[in-house]
Amino acid sequence: MNFFEGLNFFTYLIAALSGAAVLGILEKPLRHYVFLLSVLFITAVFWSKPQQFLYLLIYVLLQIVLVKGYLAIRKRYGRKAGIYHIFLVLSIAPLLINKIGGLFHLSVLGFLGISYLTFRAVQMIIEIYDGVIEEVPAVEFLSFLLFFPSISSGPIDRSRRFHEDYEKVYTRQEYLELLGDGLMKIMLGLVYKIVLAALFAKWMEAVAYGETWYAGIGYVYCYGFNMFFDFAGYSLMAVGTSYILGVKAPDNFRLPFISKDIKGFWDRWHISLSHWFRDFIFSRFIMTAIRKKWFKTRLTGASIGFIINMLVMGAWHGLTVSYLLYGLYHGVLLALTEIYQKKARFYKKYKKKKWYQAVSCFVTFQLVMFGFYIFSGRMIETVAGFIK
Template identity: 50%
Template sequence: MTFSQYGDYFYLYILLLTLTPAVVLGLLGKNIKYYGIIASVFMIFLIIGRDVSLLYFTMFMIFEICLIKGYFYIRQKTKNKYIYWVFLFASMLPIIINKLSPYTSFGVIGFIGISYLNFRTIQMIIEIYDGAIKEVNLFKTLYFIIFFPTLSSGPIDRSRRFEADLENSIPKEEYINDYLVPGFGKILMGVGYKFVLAFLINTYWMSKIPSDINFVNSINYMYAYSLYLFFDFAGYSLFAVGTSYILGIKTPDNFNKPFISKDMKEFWTRWHISLSRWFGDYIFSRFVISSMRKKRFKKRATAAHVAQMITMITMGFWHGLTWYYILYGVYQGVVLILTDIYQKKSKFYKKHKKEKWFEIVQIVITFNIACFGLLIFSGYFA
């Protein structure tokens, strides 16, 4: 038997029971990390199940831990970039195989949450190469990778930030005020988002839209799906962040009122924040810096535009090897480039950008641009 993480009330009941010892430890001023790893193993066993997925998970963990420890050892001897590229590609193999497996005769090879777990291991290989990670402790690395609250929905945390939280000694009063109360508050908000608002939108709006594809139905579905996806996904993220807090880990928030963004660049600082920052740090910024050093382009703006397309198309492929996910990535890349060009070239924009009426117009336009992108993402036309 497996459970849908944060997907039903029974899972929340099991979660509450699992968190109870953590709350007791926190109230006693004790470190929660050792219980946290036991709870993570237990919850992952329930979420992934005892079928072949558990075998894939075990193989993944052994493979990635060996890669991380092995590359950390080698990195102390040499910063050879070719060795780095070999290890980096090897760390990506699980997600590559997982994305390709539905198109082979083997069926899906992977387990729930493989994408999010793989992001954590890839990030560690990159930061070991950079010299940012000075130590690879087996216990901390294992706990970081298998930390169950963020298994299937993110947010995508960073190992150094996570490990810093592990070392915090949290007094009782601080645990109550900064961890326990905010944690349960986020979980309750997640219940409202997912089990109330997302449920109502899906039941009384989205599911009522006729299946015939025409202009009216498409626009109707676009708004319904966009709002449903936000409340459902933001609800998942709130559950994950709230659960993390109760376990003594301040996992970063993943959404920050994305539909009040004034442009699509701002939208991506508010929507799935951890994923945006991950791609921004490890693909966009690195491509721009590398391009300027190697003088691939005459202007930094050109490098940034190419990097935006590469970043967003990669994000599209990460979601899945289907045409609408890839088109979604292309669409987002083009929109970001056009936004950048407009803001730099438009005298009208520069003149009015700080005026209240213009900000409202921008929010309305950005909302519709974002919703159309999510309509593509939904596969509505597939």
């Protein structure tokens, strides 16, 4: 059984959400029920994968020790950068080991959802260091870390936002609105994933091995739309399920293909991921660069920050040439967009014109699709074949 796949999962999910709906309508707290469901669903999914289950248990125990341990040290000794960096590295280490192992086709500490759990744990360590998290109740931390709707593919929630929903007891009217919104998102997600993603997958397969130039272009667009509808469909179902459980998980997509520039695209595509990197990597790099005067201008710092930020994001997807090139490609695009918008008189003169926005939309869409071509690994294959 896998998350949001197959008859068994959805049968159990309907039963679980029915119980949540009863509790919500009766104005009862949902937090203990959410924790119980997460434990049950994770056990059911991982039961047939004993090695992954063992890795998951080791990982969770490690993160509890790191988060609770760092909180205790932070309270006693204050902001010590050296100690903070040690705990940060230790928290990221399992994911890093897993990614490096993947280069050699080894499953080291690998389990479904390790990336998304790492985002949650690392975010808590960073915000404990910042002083904005002062308490970490063990059960709530486990509920946040193991929240089953978003464990395998997001969206990436934030602990303080999760805490507000976790503690809240909704009125009947409030919960009924959440229930309605949640059911609508689940139904739309099913259409995205089961109908539209499958349709584009079929078309993609039909043109995958075509030798004509237009077959190659058709593959790129089918791949891009298939990836969007598959991932957005999963995200909608995860968010919809979260709503019914009383947790307003953030939306992950917002009409990304109508973006007017590449910055707008990353504000609409995989939003929880791009905003996480923006807040915890890009912004902190920029603040450090300004404080230590690394660059002559803020524009230079921002441009380099975009490239570093997206390279890290590419590496997060995997330490392969395709993923790293994808990150570099988007980092350069973001840097060039920033320079163009800050320096070009043409942009400042025409940016509000409808014709300019239409052209910008079209160009951005093509750039995004070429990025998917890099991401798919097909470009590397094509280049290798050409060289041969």
